[in-house]
Amino acid sequence: MLDLDMGRYAAFVWPAWVLSAAVLAGLAVRALVAARRWSAELKRLEDGRLAAGPDPTPLANSKTAHRE
Amino acid sequence: MFLANPDRFLRFTRPLTPVLWGLAAVLLVVGTWFSFTAPEDYQQGDTVRIMFVHVPAASVGLMIYAALGISSFFALVFRHPLADAAARAAALPGAAYTALALVTGSLWGKPMWGAWWAWGDARLMSVLILFLFYLGYMALRASIDDEARAARAAAVLGLVGMINLPIVKFSVDWWNTLHQPASLLRAEGPSMSAVFLTPLLLMMAAYGALFLAIWLTSIRAEIVRRRVLSIRARQALEA
Numbered sequence: 529m530l531d532l533d534m535g536r537y538a539a540f541v542w543p544a545w546v547l548s549a550a551v552l553a554g555l556a557v558r559a560l561v562a563a564r565r566w567s568a569e570l571k572r573l574e575d576g577r578l579a580a581g582p583d584p585t586p587l588a589n590s591k592t593a594h595r596e
Numbered sequence: 597m598f599l600a601n602p603d604r605f606l607r608f609t610r611p612l613t614p615v616l617w618g619l620a621a622v623l624l625v626v627g628t629w630f631s632f633t634a635p636e637d638y639q640q641g642d643t644v645r646i647m648f649v650h651v652p653a654a655s656v657g658l659m660i661y662a663a664l665g666i667s668s669f670f671a672l673v674f675r676h677p678l679a680d681a682a683a684r685a686a687a688l689p690g691a692a693y694t695a696l697a698l699v700t701g702s703l704w705g706k707p708m709w710g711a712w713w714a715w716g717d718a719r720l721m722s723v724l725i726l727f728l729f730y731l732g733y734m735a736l737r738a739s740i741d742d743e744a745r746a747a748r749a750a751a752v753l754g755l756v757g758m759i760n761l762p763i764v765k766f767s768v769d770w771w772n773t774l775h776q777p778a779s780l781l782r783a784e785g786p787s788m789s790a791v792f793l794t795p796l797l798l799m800m801a802a803y804g805a806l807f808l809a810i811w812l813t814s815i816r817a818e819i820v821r822r823r824v825l826s827i828r829a830r831q832a833l834e835a
Contacts, residue, residue, distance in 0.1 A: 530633055534642040540707050541645050544700040548649040551692050552624075552806060556617075558688075559810045563817040570820050573827045 602678055602819045609812045616809035623802035630795035637792070643707055648795050650700040651780075652803035654723065657693035658764055660686050660807060661726060661757060664733070668754030671747060677822070678815070680747040683754055684737065685814035689807055691730035697723060709774060718767035719775035726764055729757035 534541040627648070637644035664686040670679035701720070702712045714720055733750050740746035763770075768777045779787045786793055 530629075531636075531642075532632060534645070537642040537707055540703045541642055544646045544649055544703045547699060548653065548696055551696055552803075555689055555692055555810055556806065559813040559817070563813050563820070566817050566820040566824060569824050570827075573824060573831075577827070 600676060600678055605678060606816060606819060609816060613809060613812045613816065616805055616812065620802055620806035620809050623798055623805055627795055627798035627802045630798055634791050634795050640708060643704055644792060646700055646704040647792070648799045650697060650704055651796060652800040653693045653700060654697035655800060656803040656807055657690055657697050657723075658726065658761060659804075660690035660693060661729070662761060663811070664690060664754050665758040665761070668751035672751040672755065678819070680751065681815050681818040681822075682811070683751065684747075685811055685818055687730055687734050687737075689810050689814075691727060691734065693803070693807070694723060694727040694730060698727060714774050717774045718771040719764070719773050722760060722764040722767045725760055726757070729753070729760060733757070 631645055631648040634644070636642050640647075664683050667679045667683035667686065670676050671683055698720075701723075705714075706712050733753050736753055737746045737750045740749060767773060768775055780796075788796070
């Protein structure tokens with residue numbers, strides 16, 4: 529049976545769970561937002577390049593980007 | 597080595613990432629349900645429920661550092677950018693998990709030990725040092741503008757921090773500590789009852805799946821970020 533009455537330990541149990549939930553949710557949201565933001569930016573740049581005409585230079589892979 | 601190619605990595609992880617997010621969500625819900633339907637422990641009372649968030653944060657936080665260290669090795673030795681992206685993407689979740697382990701451990705320690713913290717305890721101190729390695733790794737990366745130099749310097753620090761992992765794991769065996777010895781990974785098998793073992797294992801699986809989801813998503817974002825920077829740099833040269 530679900531037991532949400534933490535009795536005299538409520539001041540320790542609930543902060544531990546609430547803090548854990550908040551931090552995990554924060555990590556998840558941050559990762560998803562960053563992924564969406566960079567994907568949108570890449571799409572915007574690629575669309576701009578396509579609109580500007582054919583480009584003979586292939587899209588750099590991350591190895592090239594890393595060394596630049 | 598199959599996934600060392602960034603394009604292949606993106607293709608392979610594209611269907612895997614949402615599966616991991618879904619798995620993490622389901623495990624978190626089920627694990628939370630079992631955590632609050634388990635009975636009180638006869639000694640710890642309701643504080644046993646803190647264990648269901650403390651132990652997963654601590655154990656996965658330690659494993660994340662192993663992932664960071666191994667990635668750093670490949671980044672340093674083979675100069676592979678994907679390995680560097682993996683190390684970089686592991687640092688923040690690792691620091692957050694370890695911080696959660698420290699804080700939730702403290703919240704358990706006060707009612708059970710009568711102290712928030714014990715400076716002389718080898719397990720507590722080695723986990724604090726693990727947290728400081730994470731902070732140092734992120735601070736070092738942030739302090740060097742040249743990304744390639746930052747990656748190399750951080751990889752060295754990431755590897756040095758690996759020395760701390762066995763110290764964290766075996767601190768409870770090597771020294772007399774306030775922290776209890778291992779109760780899961782023992783030669784004689786887990787020392788706890790199934791009513792507590794079930795929520796604990798579910799929450800450990802949930803924390804692990806959530807980290808993998810965050811990690812893969814962040815590595816994918818890092819690959820895309822580097823492509824964006826590369827295009828911007830090329831555009832700046834062409835202009």
